Amino acid sequence: MSPKYSPPGDADDRPLSGITVVDLTRVLAGPYCTMILADHGARVIKVERPQGGDDARGYGPHAGGHSAYFESVNRNKESIALDLRSAADRRIFEQIVGEADVLTENFRPGTMERLGYGWPELHERFPSLIYGSVSGFGQSGSPHRDRPAYDMVVQGMSGMMSVTGRPGGEPTRVGVSIGDLAAGLFLTVGITMALLRRARTGKGSQVDIAMLDCQLALLEYSIGRHLVTGEVPGPVGTYRPGLPPPFGQFRTADGHMVIAAGNDKLFAGLCTALGRPGLSQDPRFADGESRKDNEAGLTKEIETVLAGGSTEHWCEVLGAGGVPCGPINTVDRMLADPHVAGRSMLVDAVGGGALTKVVGTPLKFSDVPDLTRVTAAPALDQHRTGILGDLGVRTEDGPEARTGHGNGPAS
């Protein structure tokens, strides 16, 4: 098989070493989960449809025919193309499942059952298999179980968009696909918990994650606040629980920064650092209540001063004055911050097509070498020969045989 990059140190010491995942997931929520599992030692075998593979391979922007979208969440995985409606490929698939610890899928509920691979069937045949499912609305529950889900639909439906945006403004989508990503993260938690449980009981289980449920789980406090006060929260802007201004985002000469000076002492420090010590004596801003009443005027005073320098300048000056603050970075500025390299949060993708760098893992373990480079996402069917050989899978034509659509070498 193609050699898979192993990080420095004892690979067997990684948390998920020895775990094999058969991964039927496509696009984002499922692949994000299996990326995290692969980053931490699992062998992830991505099973893709022979015609085109994972839909995300078609999502732009592309570079040299490679999708940045696909590559951003599929590093460290192996790929095999199988047609789950072909008898020969089903035999191969079932042999792979028999060797695996975990199966993941994010089809619409009912699809796996129609393929004959629903949880009850597979649990019966492979009692220790863990079966991780992610869908828009869950494997159970009415009335929405069978509806198609898009990130935007669950962000809208859950209330997530209703609390995002500027106060008084329109509901706003979160700028990343948090509907998918949160589901991928909860699926990762669920699969890892199920592995821990299996280590004790020997039993596999199905983990059933709904994108909508995960948005509700992130809205915990917005919901709690509503249940207590009866108020319906709208877009909260730079919400601060109970604190007076200045606490939020402010415009500078070249962008924006955040300033969090929510008490009298920090406010006085801010005024001094801005070169306007008199501001804290101004009766409009003398205490928290006054500052709440005169927030627009206060913002104007502060932004008038901030207009005289860059975000970088003011972050230095205010930071030196003990005022909690920070830049509102665009992603290029964030990546240029040396802290990102210091935490291995941008790492080399060995053999990358569109991306030669990808975001690192935020999971850092004291006694496991940090992930400092990864194997780039696979080409469709790239690992057929190795997978069949390693797992001892035999086809009708003998070991490691092609079934007619692979890119691997003929046997």
Place this chain on the structure above:
Amino acid sequence: MSPKYSPPGDADDRPLSGITVVDLTRVLAGPYCTMILADHGARVIKVERPQGGDDARGYGPHAGGHSAYFESVNRNKESIALDLRSAADRRIFEQIVGEADVLTENFRPGTMERLGYGWPELHERFPSLIYGSVSGFGQSGSPHRDRPAYDMVVQGMSGMMSVTGRPGGEPTRVGVSIGDLAAGLFLTVGITMALLRRARTGKGSQVDIAMLDCQLALLEYSIGRHLVTGEVPGPVGTYRPGLPPPFGQFRTADGHMVIAAGNDKLFAGLCTALGRPGLSQDPRFADGESRKDNEAGLTKEIETVLAGGSTEHWCEVLGAGGVPCGPINTVDRMLADPHVAGRSMLVDAVGGGALTKVVGTPLKFSDVPDLTRVTAAPALDQHRTGILGDLGVRTEDGPEARTGHGNGPAS
């Protein structure tokens, strides 16, 4: 000890049954993690400072003196008040740690070391202990390690705010504390992975989670897109990868909805469902390219029709016409949807002060009873007697003794 509510079914079958967590975390990121651990069977012993406990107990809104903020993320936990600078309390704390599997903390880096409870010291004494740390910028890394972090600071700094908002508009904070919540979720993954590793190797490890790293992990595709194209992403609004309009949010008579009709067929279906079949023949909207060029006009045409009915009406009509769509709910409307009850996503909090209902868990396991009610968050020091008794902790005055500041009964 106070009886702790056990869910129906065999409690020992839950994924984290038998795991004890000593929890020093406060406010949000850490407590969100230990809430998930407690929901799935871990015993979480929250160690709070005697004066006031977790800061979040002071965050409004309050009901009957109880904080909704605190209660929303501390159900199913026990509380003991200990002063980690008092010799007597330190002896108790160390005995509890000696009985625990996991310790969690979200102090500024260096604080635990100053208390004499840094990872090296505790690892030396308790080699199988897992030590979960969450901070703004991580236990290592320069230049930001020692800076204070607020949710808003990491949302701003990471680029998360820069991609959230309406195209051409200002950067916008995500309406939930995604800076904290993502860190809590990754900490949950890390601790569970470390438990799985320990089951194999017997060794504990420190899990070091930085809020900033976790935001970068969520920005994966925004970063990937930037690395490939060189373009700096701004607020993306209702971003759709490569699809033509109509795909986004639209105003109705009483609110907003999302419509995802990103190809010719779905657009024709939409026009029919809107009672405007001729719209798909209009040369301005005849194909995807034309609809991109005339998006503002298209939005106006659609919203003119939508103004004649409620969100609920249009979701029914368009849904029946096969058009992917959904409401943009406020949280009250979401909670009224029967799907939420069907998935046990709003559950009873037994003994709740501010909240008698809380958000359920999105982690559903096929063979573990779903969490349908929880024990409400504890009063400060509520479980002193039980914790000391159960863990066999002895104080100088004998078992289960008070150290002078508890609310528990005198021994």
